[in-house]
Amino acid sequence: MKVRRSLMKHNLVLAAVVCVALMASACGPDVPPETTVSQKTEQFNELMKRPDIDRAAAGYEELYAKVREQVTAEVPALKWEVANPESSAACGNDFAAVNADLRKNDAEVKGLANWVAKGNLPDFQWKHVASTVGQVAGTYGFGGGEVVVDQPGNHEIVFRDQYNAELNFGTAVNTTLLLRTGCHLTAEAKKRGTPAAPPTY
Numbered sequence: 352m353k354v355r356r357s358l359m360k361h362n363l364v365l366a367a368v369v370c371v372a373l374m375a376s377a378c379g380p381d382v383p384p385e386t387t388v389s390q391k392t393e394q395f396n397e398l399m400k401r402p403d404i405d406r407a408a409a410g411y412e413e414l415y416a417k418v419r420e421q422v423t424a425e426v427p428a429l430k431w432e433v434a435n436p437e438s439s440a441a442c443g444n445d446f447a448a449v450n451a452d453l454r455k456n457d458a459e460v461k462g463l464a465n466w467v468a469k470g471n472l473p474d475f476q477w478k479h480v481a482s483t484v485g486q487v488a489g490t491y492g493f494g495g496g497e498v499v500v501d502q503p504g505n506h507e508i509v510f511r512d513q514y515n516a517e518l519n520f521g522t523a524v525n526t527t528l529l530l531r532t533g534c535h536l537t538a539e540a541k542k543r544g545t546p547a548a549p550p551t552y
Contacts, residue, residue: 392546403541407461418487419528422483422528428470432466435465436464441459445534446534456537457540459537461531466528481520484518495511514533
């Protein structure tokens with residue numbers, strides 16, 4: 352009987368020690384959970400490293416003009432005309448959080464006016480002229496050149512820069528030059544320097 356009481360007493364003491372330990376751990380100093388920057392802020396901060404959309408578009412327009420000039424110098428028969436006006440849209444999935452819940456976009460992509468020259472660029476000239484376009488684009492940070500189409504009388508190549516802008520040069524029935532920017536903050540958002548607060552309804 353004494354052994355049993357002693358064992359019960361021992362168990363109660365052990366239980367008390369465990370409870371005290373648990374209480375101590377529960378009542379210890381609060382350690383704040385690890386905090387992370389919101390996706391919206393992360394994406395906005397990434398875009399702050401880039402020029403605003405107006406400055407970016409101005410640089411691309413300069414590139415655009417030099418490409419047309421160089422192509423015309425090599426193939427004088429090509430006469431460039433604007434086919435479609437400039438357009439703009441919200442950024443794609445990579446920066447979708449920046450514009451989430453906003454009435455007016457903080458970030459956007461632009462499609463510069465499309466240029467078309469009537470007539471096809473002959474196959475024997477294509478590689479040389481495409482290479483020239485690539486060289487001019489390279490001075491503006493565009494690399495490589497992805498061949499999209501390479502068939503007799505039908506060619507298309509795309510160059511991209513660090514912001515994922517795309518310069519598209521092709522020839523088929525007509526010869527075309529297209530440029531779409533990557534995602535950039537608007538001048539207003541860039542000047543503000545922080546994400547816009549969602550509207551209150």
